Amino acid sequence: MEIPTDIETLYQFPTENSRSWESVLNFTDYPYFKNQKRFVLQNCGILNPVSIAEYIAFGGYSSYLKTIKSNKPNEVCEMVEESGLRGRGGGGFTTGTKWKFAHNTEADQKYLICNADEGDPGAFMDRAVIEGDPHRLLEGMMLAAYAIGASKSYVYIRAEYPLAIKRLKIAIEQAKKYGLIGENIFGSEIDFEIKVKVGAGAFVCGEETALINSIEGKRGMPKPRPPFPAVKGLFGKPTIINNVETLSCLREIIPTGVEEFKAIGTERSKGTKVFALSGKVNLTGLVEVPMGTTIREVIFDIAGGIPNNKKFKSVQIGGPSGGCITEENLDIEVDYDSLISIGAMMGSGGLVVMDEDTCMVDVAKFFMDFIQRESCGKCIPCREGTRRMLEILEDITHKPVTSSENEALERFKGVTQLEKLGKVIKETSLCGLGQTAPNPVLSTIKWFREEYEEHIFDRKCRANVCTELRTFTIDVDNCTGCTVCAKKCPTDAIIGSRKTPHFIVEDKCISCGTCYDVCKFNSIVIS
Template sequence: MEHIRAHVLICAGTGCVSSGSKKVEAALRNELAKKGLDKEVKIVETGCHGFCEMGPLVIVYPEGVFYCRVQESDVPELVETHLYKGRIVERLLYKEPLTMEKIPSYSEISFYKKQMRMVLANCGHINPEVIEDYIAEGGYEAMGKVLSTMKPADVVAEVKKSGLRGRGGGGFPTGMKWEFTRNAPGTKKYVVCNADEGDPGAFMDRSVLEGDPHRVIEGMAICGYAIGADEGYLYVRAEYPLAIKRLKIAIKQAEDMGLLGDNILGSGFSFRLKIKEGAGAFVCGEETALLASIEGRRGMPRPRPPFPAISGLWGKPTNINNVETFGNVPQIFTKGADWYASIGTEKSKGTKVFALTGRINHTGLAEVPMGITMREVIFDIGGGIPEGKKFKAVQIGGPSGGCLPEELLDLPVDYDSLIKAGAMMGSGGLVVMDETICMVDVARFFLNFTQSESCGKCTPCREGTKRMLEILTRITEGEGREGDIELLETMARDIKNTALCGLGQTAPNPVLSTLRYFRHEYEAHIKEHRCPAGACSKLSGYNITEACKGCSLCKKACPVGAITGEVKGRHVIDQEKCIKCGACMAKCPFKAIIKG
């Protein structure tokens, strides 16, 4: 029997793969073979660790040493120093940005300290393509317990007792949704997993499917048993090829072990899963449009009621939850509903996974208990704002969410608090913005996304968002008019009240929230023809201040001859000639040139 003295875990999630982790793995296998260590050191491909900005990531056990930004060229030293001589490679350790302290263990890194990894517990620690790894961590215990000791009604009651709410956007109570589907008349019912994650900057569902697919499968099977369904669909966008690949492997493995298929674990319960690849339409994240797409029709929403729980896939009762929601289910049954309900706040139980993107030091995935403040997420976990810039706002909830200002940083992250503040939990996209970002342009960006992704079925969404986008574009180009702000507010509220589906109803949220908290920026654009952030090119220019020493470096750098002035005298920029390239500002050694 081989004696394994070390395990090397290499992140093989999409982020690390794009950073070169596959090359690191190949080099590692080759180097271990050269040293004769290939029989003693086992390499394990894992899913995403969440610390995407620091990839490729490598963890060496039994020591648990965490190495970041490992490249192919680092492998010989890593093998020689650590795996052969038993010494840590100091230069590959993570360094805290403020103290520059080197941290060897991932649990001591600030990014992970305040996290509570429940759905992401296995991501980065098991091989997602090996079912035995999942079982070794307690996988399928929940399903075994449910099928052997509980009645379907008891399963629904336990989920209701846990307080789990849907993690896909609206936060509807999961147990209640299961109960509606269970009580709906009919013998044929379906379970559907919505993995059509389409928000800009969101990759939570993708990472769970890539790193721990069996967790989602187990959650769906438990749901199938609870509601009386024998068939389920995973609706995954085709842009997630690695997630789809690992799901297919996981489904086949579960079938081979008798954990999917007929008469699972001798219980008499049968359940099968199929994968439906979506074409990437954002509107297919809306449940009725998603169902239409599975049926082979164009993905367009329909009026509700009837809700899918009564008439869903092919007219049959259907329960739809997203990836993260199903990922929460197994632990409710292994650890108990009371345990789960003890985490979070009174009305928002458990944890939430966020994708941290934008102007933040530590981009990646973070799973935190409900009720944590936005400040803790952005500054304690996310490491704050890079380059010493000042925090300005955070967009939470994707294109359907809202922008929250600095004064709301201590707002607890839960469903009700965010809605009250004009935002929403959404699926968990979190985009951080610094002082250089124009909030009017942010509203324009998100509205442009939702407008282009509108299916066009209803007039408020199709035409209303287009008119709003035209107004926002005019404002950012210096052509804003008196009354534009009031018109935007009126149109936004009309669209929210009359659009057919959730996409249209929430599309105006970024506009309404930026008007609520950053109205002064709209007014500056319209009344003063000025962009306070200096981000809108047609409203911003470069100016030379009194700090100018007359060195003429800016004059020499200007490609269009827009700068005049004598040596040792203050220079001036001709705004008519200036093409706003920024070459002058980049060259000035005295920081005498400002943008605005």
């Protein structure tokens, strides 16, 4: 048996009593997977996601059934607290402590909500976990519900993930069929029910109080806390909201994995974290590494660095709420607290890698545009402030209409306001969206101030991304007068007769760059 040569071979999975393929690396030795520690992702892409039998064959649901037989709910809360598991959705609150609030609150009904409303641009770990191993999430939810005493639970998932919703629903049906979901599970007098609630795609509904409003059928807007949802949440009952990744970790911890889990990671952040790598990186995808791994290892050792030998510039961590990490901070160990110390945050775990061709002002503009669209409008600083921040950023990435001194002053004033405005929004907003909204701008100003200054004073974008700042001229020595540029120019800004050098009328030019792209004689000069 031979491997066809015209196909890219990746790795093989060693199996008992089976012959191995020559010169093919084992899965665990394959460079991309070698330095990973796969807890949450261990079955993803290996087991059939819609087969409960395969999941059970690899030990699935044993954690849950053993736990409800031999452990009390408060013991489970203790175990999770002891393990040091912190919420993987962004905030990093200790999961066990949060559970205890709900566990200790007396109520006739408690709820568990799984937050699968993964809205950050560049984050897709939750989607992959649900698509690849939905039973792991269900088992995690069962464990959490048992610990806090919730008999009803919801999965709040975005409508943008149709495949994940489909597979999750199949998994729920299978679990129901075998008596894992329903009333009086295995004669233990425990009831458990799961409902899938499809979100309509508002970013703010990832915030827990807004999410609760959304499930209740109200408008997705945050509420002031306290009272915290753990005490008074969905329909006024104690509610625990955990992220997909947090819940998917649980079966590794309960009932016997506490010590193993504690041994991984840094002093204050335990376990592993899944990162979604995207952007200018050779191997985009999902990476699960122990806490304490450096960002450099993730990007360069695991994901193979930056394509086309470009220079690394920065990596945006935590989506629109996070910040950027520059070359000098690449060796920082991934952990909730160390990331905050450099003005970034763990967030949900999206890593967007940027190379030297990326303009940081443009990145900030992209995130501000996202945030100002997604602001729910309840708090004025967030609603109006983010809009104003976007306007300022647009101002400095556009060509000034006139070159009057007044306008230059306006631009300058705008920028001095950016930082102040950011601070006000952070301090006066109700929910996490507003409190972190200015982060992309503040963080890029902090690390790439000189790029902002270039945009403002020199009207220049070093990465040539802000196209409107470019000025095009024709090098008369090179121009052969072929008229191609004049024909292609969308605004008829290029004049000149055939076989004589052409000229660009600056007032008409919109800096689109078409002439630069079509010129065969390199006679268009960008400055």
